Amino acid sequence: EAQVTQNPRYLITVTGKKLTVTCSQNMNHEYMSWYRQDPGLGLRQIYYSMNVEVTDKGDVPEGYKVSRKEKRNFPLILESPSPNQTSLYFCASSKGVRYTGELFFGEGSRLTVL
Amino acid sequence: SQQGEEDPQALSIQEGENATMNCSYKTSINNLQWYRQNSGRGLVHLILIRSNEREKHSGRLRVTLDTSKKSSSLLITASRAADTASYFCATDEGYNQGGKLIFGQGTELSVKP
Numbered sequence: 001e002a003q004v005t006q007n008p009r010y011l012i013t014v015t016g017k018k019l020t021v022t023c024s025q026n027m028n029h030e031y032m033s034w035y036r037q038d039p040g041l042g043l044r045q046i047y048y049s050m051n052v053e054v055t056d057k058g059d060v061p062e063g064y065k066v067s068r069k070e071k072r073n074f075p076l077i078l079e080s081p082s083p084n085q086t087s088l089y090f091c092a093s094s095k096g097v098r099y100t101g102e103l104f105f106g107e108g109s110r111l112t113v114l
Numbered sequence: 115s116q117q118g119e120e121d122p123q124a125l126s127i128q129e130g131e132n133a134t135m136n137c138s139y140k141t142s143i144n145n146l147q148w149y150r151q152n153s154g155r156g157l158v159h160l161i162l163i164r165s166n167e168r169e170k171h172s173g174r175l176r177v178t179l180d181t182s183k184k185s186s187s188l189l190i191t192a193s194r195a196a197d198t199a200s201y202f203c204a205t206d207e208g209y210n211q212g213g214k215l216i217f218g219q220g221t222e223l224s225v226k227p
Contacts, residue, residue: 004156033215043202043217058214090156102147103215105156
């Protein structure tokens with residue numbers, strides 16, 4: 001089944017404790033992206049990647065890192081989480097090198113930073 | 115940056131009625147898409163309309179695009195309780211630099227049985 005898989009789905013952590021949210025897609029997609037969703041602010045793009053070893057900042061990259069060492073994986077790293085990073089996070093992928101079409105989303109990772 | 119903005123923010127209708135949601139955007143686009151999100155779940159792609167298209171259908175969905183007014187509408191006909199969800203439009207801002215899809219704030223649709 002074609003899918004984007006995120007883990008963990010739910011996480012409660014404390015300020016400053018490094019964490020990684022994994023994202024994996026099985027569709028051989030070139031393009032992958034991370035979004036965060038907050039009430040009243042909608043979905044905002046954090047980082048995106050158009051290919052292996054190619055990543056770029058979205059609208060809200062501060063406090064986050066990403067890597068794209070393999071086509072299928074695009075982990076989101078919070079080196080020193082803070083309470084303002086409490087949010088619902090979505091990973092998404094698309095088959096184009098340049099984004100032009102349908103995005104496939106994961107089920108989301110709800111993160112709470114205390 | 116906010117590209118697509120949906121209107122209304124919330125819509126409540128009875129089963130069987132039609133639901134219309136609107137989206138406005140600011141810059142030129144290559145395509146516009148609509149997505150659906152059930153509460154707390156991932157977004158699901160519904161339909162994509164290209165800038166050279168004016169109308170597109172998919173089942174009970176009808177999407178129109180007016181590039182002169184920089185607006186789009188999503189019509190769901192004969193709505194069902196299962197259509198209750200948030201609906202988002204998304205545009206490919208800066209598509210010739212390739213990389214960003216900008217989402218609006220969404221319309222919360224409630225369909226009462």
